[in-house]
Amino acid sequence: MDFPLAKRLAPLLFCLSLASGIAGAAEFESETCTIEDEYSDLTGTDVLRAAKEGHATAQFSLAWNYESGSEGFKQDETKATQWYQKAAEQGHVCAQFNLAHAYENGTGIEIDEEKSFYWYTQSAKQGDSDAQYNLAVSYEEGTGTKQDYAQALVWYRKSADQGDPDAQFEVGNFYAKGYSVKADPKEARKWYEKAATQGHEAAFDALEAMD
Structure with a gap:
């Protein structure tokens, strides 16, 4: 993707496994920033x-x-x-x-x-939403810092609140599986729906799995 005054590269696609644990953590992404x-x-x-x-x-x-x-x-x-x-x-x-x-x-x-x-x-x-997302991934995976799921959720939420569908999906995952918070299917569904509204395929799959 070409952009003269922008962050590098197109967003990387990811999918967090819902099977067990945090092992399937999301990948880093990047978007334009002019x-x-x-x-x-x-x-x-x-x-x-x-x-x-x-x-x-x-x-x-x-x-x-x-x-x-x-x-x-x-x-x-x-x-x-x-x-x-x-x-x-x-x-x-x-x-x-x-x-x-x-x-x-x-x-x-x-x-x-x-x-x-x-x-x-x-x-x-x-306030950069993509940096917030990437920081969340760093905390989730323990990359460059101590692994901290609570901080991961804090930063996923900040990015999600700015409308990032990948971050919204991750917030849904944390509530679905109870990562650093009490499992809350209703809250998970809310965030999956936000991501799905923006066309996030994994969010659609997560919603179907909940039905």
Whole structure:
């Protein structure tokens, strides 16, 4: 998926097993995230100059250009990650997400689960629903942090409240199986229905299983 000012990649599909335990935890996902300001549309030497001057949006744009090999920049994942880092340190929410993703996958930098967790946390605290979802997965699986189902549910719920259907499905799973909360089929159904309304196939299956 191509997007000039966006988080990387299309959403990854997932399905949490309802058979037993947490072993079938959901996968990480990512969505677009566009921030616009006076530096958003700069290209070529203009974006490079603005990035070097310390403008976070330009740094993010430059990072994306290096990552995608666009706007006349040769693809270079290492340089991309370096510029994401600069923007992330200035609080750029999308750069924080992409930096977390880079640390998670070893894109232009060595894999570091703890740093990935840290940057997902920073982005999630700024209200990014996809970062909130990914942070929930980190807590659920114990990736880069101690496994904590209660915190996983907290962050799934934050993302679900913003309308993310995958997160809504996960909240339904937690209530269906009683992960960190008392099992509540009625509450589970409510969240499955929210996800199903948005076309989430696994949510449809979960609802059918409850009938």
